[in-house]
Amino acid sequence: MTLAMSPTVKKRVAKTYRVNFTFHPDALPMGDLNLFGSWNDHGDFSPEWHGSGTPMKRSAEGTFQATLDLIAEPGQTFFWGVKDLHGEWMLFENEAASFIPSLDQSPYFRLGHRTWLGLHHQGQNGLRTAVWAPNAEEVSLEILSPQALRIPLTRRGQFWQGESSQGWDESLGHPYRFRIITSDGQEIFRADPYARVRQGPQRGISDLFLSPQGDYRHRYSVEKTGKHHLRFEAVPPRGEKLTTPPTLRFFRGESPLSAAQLRERLPREQKLPSGETWWHHNLQDDGSIVLEHNSSANAYSIAIGPEEKLRGLSYRIEDHKGRTYHDRWSNLLDGHHNWARFGVVSEYRRTQLTPVLSPRESLTLYELHLGSLLGQGGNLRTSTFPQVGDILSRIKKLGFNTICLMPTNATEGFRDWGYLGTASMAHQEAFAEPGSDAEKDLIEFIERAHKLGLRVLTDVVYNHV
The missing domain is CATH 2.60.40 (Immunoglobulin-like)
Incomplete structure (x- = not known):
C-alpha cells in the first residue's frame, strides 16, 4: 500500500521590526499629535486600529516622530494615521498611508506633498526633487540640458529625494525625467506627475479616427x-x-x-x-x-x-x-504623439489672488470649455486664455458672477473636453498664445476676471492620469 504524503506547508514566522514614523506638517501650525495605525497596544497587526495612540515628539526641524516595535509576518502591509489631541485626523484614516515593516522601516508622510514632490528651485541656483517610487531599487533625476545634469536620489520610506546646490539656472526650459531601476532590474523612465509644465502632445499633429465609410469616430x-x-x-x-x-x-x-x-x-x-x-x-x-x-x-x-x-x-x-x-x-x-511627455524645468509662479465674492454670496455660473468656446474650423484653431479673456466683460453683462472652467490640464491630444488627463498639475499648452505658456496665461486670465468682479472655478480630474 502506498501512502500519500501531505505537502509540507512552510509556516510564515512573525518577527519584530522597529519602525520610525515621521509626519511633516509643512508650514501648518500643529499642536501635539498622536500616532495610530493597524496594530494593537502590543504591536501586533490589527485591522481594527485598536491601539490607544502613541504620542509623537516634535523635532527641531518641525516634524513629528515616533518609534514603535511592530510584530509582523514578512510582507504584511500596515496602515497608519495621525490625530491631534482633539481627535481630528491630520493624516486621515480613510486615506491612510501604507507600509510593509519588513521592507520599509521609516514610513514618512508630508502633509503638503504638493510643495515637496516634484522639482523645485532651492537657494540661489540649487534645486531639490522628490518622487514616490515605493518598489524602486534606484532612482535618479535626469535633466536633458546641454550640461546633462543627473542627481542620484536616496530612499526615504516610500519616497526618494535628492538635491543639488547648482544647476537650476542652466536647466530652466529644459525637459527632465526620473530614471528608475525597478525591483526586477529594469531601467525605465518616468515623467514627473507634479510637473507644472509638460512637453505636452506633439505640436502640429492630431489624431484622425475614421470609420470605413470615412466618417469621424471617437478614439474608443x-x-x-x-x-x-x-x-x-x-x-x-x-x-x-x-x-x-x-x-x-x-x-x-x-x-x-x-x-x-x-x-x-x-x-x-x-x-x-x-x-x-x-x-x-x-x-x-x-x-x-x-x-x-x-x-x-x-x-x-x-x-x-x-x-x-x-x-x-x-x-x-x-x-x-x-x-x-x-x-x-x-x-x-x-x-506617443498625443501624450503629455516629460516635465520642463520652470519657476513656480506665486501670485496672491484676492477673493472677489463673499463666501455667502450665491453663484451664477457660466461654464465653458476654454479651447472650443471661440474655436474655429472645427476647432482646428482652438481658442486661448487671452482670447477668452477678451470676452469676459460680455459674460459679466449677461448676469453671471462666476466662470466655471472645464478642466484645463494636459490631456490626450490637443482637442479634448479635459477629462482624459495625462498630467494633473500641468496645463494644456494649446490654450496658450504662441511664445507664452499656459500657466502664465491662466494666471493672467484669472486676474482679468477678478478685476471684473468674476470668480473663477475650475473642474479637475485627478484619478484619470
Whole structure:
C-alpha cells in the first residue's frame, strides 16, 4: 500500500521590526499629535486600529516622530494615521498611508506633498526633487540640458529625494525625467506627475479616427475595420495671413523621403469627411506636401496615414518665412504623439489672488470649455486664455458672477473636453498664445476676471492620469 504524503506547508514566522514614523506638517501650525495605525497596544497587526495612540515628539526641524516595535509576518502591509489631541485626523484614516515593516522601516508622510514632490528651485541656483517610487531599487533625476545634469536620489520610506546646490539656472526650459531601476532590474523612465509644465502632445499633429465609410469616430469607438490616421497642422498667429501655404516633409534620420518613397509607403486614396484633404492630392515632386488652407480658421492641415506606417519617421512643418510648426521637443513619430511627455524645468509662479465674492454670496455660473468656446474650423484653431479673456466683460453683462472652467490640464491630444488627463498639475499648452505658456496665461486670465468682479472655478480630474 502506498501512502500519500501531505505537502509540507512552510509556516510564515512573525518577527519584530522597529519602525520610525515621521509626519511633516509643512508650514501648518500643529499642536501635539498622536500616532495610530493597524496594530494593537502590543504591536501586533490589527485591522481594527485598536491601539490607544502613541504620542509623537516634535523635532527641531518641525516634524513629528515616533518609534514603535511592530510584530509582523514578512510582507504584511500596515496602515497608519495621525490625530491631534482633539481627535481630528491630520493624516486621515480613510486615506491612510501604507507600509510593509519588513521592507520599509521609516514610513514618512508630508502633509503638503504638493510643495515637496516634484522639482523645485532651492537657494540661489540649487534645486531639490522628490518622487514616490515605493518598489524602486534606484532612482535618479535626469535633466536633458546641454550640461546633462543627473542627481542620484536616496530612499526615504516610500519616497526618494535628492538635491543639488547648482544647476537650476542652466536647466530652466529644459525637459527632465526620473530614471528608475525597478525591483526586477529594469531601467525605465518616468515623467514627473507634479510637473507644472509638460512637453505636452506633439505640436502640429492630431489624431484622425475614421470609420470605413470615412466618417469621424471617437478614439474608443473605431470599428476594427476603421482607420487611425493623423492630421498635420499649422496655425499661424492670430490675425496673420500667409501668402504661401506651409509644407510638410518626412525624414528617415536626416534624409528626406522622396515622393516615390511616400507613394510606396502610404495609401494614395482614403475616404474623408468634408473639409479634410488627403496627402496624395498635395504631394509635390520633391516629396514635400502642401498643407490645405482652412479659411474659416485661417489654418492649414493635411490628412495622412495610417498612423502605424509613419512610425520611425520624423516630420517638419515650415512656412515661407522659415517658421516651424512642428514640436520643439521632439519631431519623431513613435506612436506617443498625443501624450503629455516629460516635465520642463520652470519657476513656480506665486501670485496672491484676492477673493472677489463673499463666501455667502450665491453663484451664477457660466461654464465653458476654454479651447472650443471661440474655436474655429472645427476647432482646428482652438481658442486661448487671452482670447477668452477678451470676452469676459460680455459674460459679466449677461448676469453671471462666476466662470466655471472645464478642466484645463494636459490631456490626450490637443482637442479634448479635459477629462482624459495625462498630467494633473500641468496645463494644456494649446490654450496658450504662441511664445507664452499656459500657466502664465491662466494666471493672467484669472486676474482679468477678478478685476471684473468674476470668480473663477475650475473642474479637475485627478484619478484619470
